[in-house]
Amino acid sequence: MPLQDLNWKRLNVFLTVASVGNLSRAAGMMGTSQPSITRQIAAMERDIGARLFARTGRGVELTEAGEVFRGHAEEIVKAMEGATNALLQIGSQIRGDVRLGLPPTVAHVLAVPLIDALQAHFPGVKVTIMEGYSGHVLEWLSQGRLDIGVLYATRQTSNLHTDLLAEEELCLISSPKAARTLGSKVTGEQVASLPLILPSRAHGLRQLVEERFAEQGIALDVSMQVDAFSTTLRLVETGKGCAILPRIAVADRINAGQLKALSIDEPKLRRRIMMATSPAQQPSEAVRALAYFARRHSVELFRA
Numbered sequence: 001m002p003l004q005d006l007n008w009k010r011l012n013v014f015l016t017v018a019s020v021g022n023l024s025r026a027a028g029m030m031g032t033s034q035p036s037i038t039r040q041i042a043a044m045e046r047d048i049g050a051r052l053f054a055r056t057g058r059g060v061e062l063t064e065a066g067e068v069f070r071g072h073a074e075e076i077v078k079a080m081e082g083a084t085n086a087l088l089q090i091g092s093q094i095r096g097d098v099r100l101g102l103p104p105t106v107a108h109v110l111a112v113p114l115i116d117a118l119q120a121h122f123p124g125v126k127v128t129i130m131e132g133y134s135g136h137v138l139e140w141l142s143q144g145r146l147d148i149g150v151l152y153a154t155r156q157t158s159n160l161h162t163d164l165l166a167e168e169e170l171c172l173i174s175s176p177k178a179a180r181t182l183g184s185k186v187t188g189e190q191v192a193s194l195p196l197i198l199p200s201r202a203h204g205l206r207q208l209v210e211e212r213f214a215e216q217g218i219a220l221d222v223s224m225q226v227d228a229f230s231t232t233l234r235l236v237e238t239g240k241g242c243a244i245l246p247r248i249a250v251a252d253r254i255n256a257g258q259l260k261a262l263s264i265d266e267p268k269l270r271r272r273i274m275m276a277t278s279p280a281q282q283p284s285e286a287v288r289a290l291a292y293f294a295r296r297h298s299v300e301l302f303r304a
Contacts (some may be wrong), residue, residue: 022059095124096286101137104229105249153272165298170269179260195223195241
């Protein structure tokens with residue numbers, strides 16, 4: 001993979017670990033977990049086909065390949081920071097309309113901070129938000145109805161320009177009453193014994209969940225197919241069944257005591273959130289401004 005195609009977030013993770021030589025300390029500095037740091041380093045090593053770090057008694061140190069990679073990574077991050085700083089300085093001069101597509105679970109978390117940031121730094125940029133499941137966002141992008149789409153990685157996204165925003169864990173979401181009989185974690189077999197509320201098979205979340213459970217030889221009991229996020233949450237709250245969603249998408253209801261999120265073991269469910277644009281269109285300055293804040297706030301909000 002070309003170096004310039006690597007995710008900016010991962011380059012910063014790599015440089016932080018290289019600087020402190022310790023995964024735990026790097027995780028603390030970046031406000032995330034050590035397993036998340038480990039996964040991102042492993043993903044980078046897979047992408048470039050070389051080991052970047054070697055373990056020592058005190059932590060980690062750069063390999064020869066890692067030393068070479070570090071210099072190039074520093075140049076890329078410095079150039080990107082310079083470009084975004086220049087963009088911010090002329091923010092008041094940038095004007096235009098941007099059409100943004102978001103899945104409901106992402107919109108619930110990202111829409112408000114993204115609009116707040118744009119209004120503060122780029123008051124001349126006007127945003128139209130279209131909300132739909134990942135499959136809908138992908139279709140709207142292909143039809144030219146969107147300038148930017150945030151969606152989940154699938155085989156169908158390979159013909160788009162994509163940038164990894166985050167990875168998130170999917171959890172079992174239940175009512176507090178149902179959770180009392182399950183504990184803080186559930187196995188795949190336990191999930192299979194529960195009535196589930198999932199979107200229809202046209203949607204990426206349903207496909208991901210069923211594929212991962214099928215790999216373990218587990219068939220799920222999908223009692224209801226619901227393509228509306230808000231309706232799904234109401235049904236779960238009233239005890240009609242359980243859903244499989246990212247914890248962050250229901251954090252407000254968890255904090256209010258309306259829902260519970262339980263980790264799923266065997267299979268672990270994770271999905272990649274991508275920002276995508278059509279290769280047929282040259283992004284405008286307004287689109288670049290929105291993309292900048294989408295990356296920035298995704299790093300802050302979707303920490304693993």
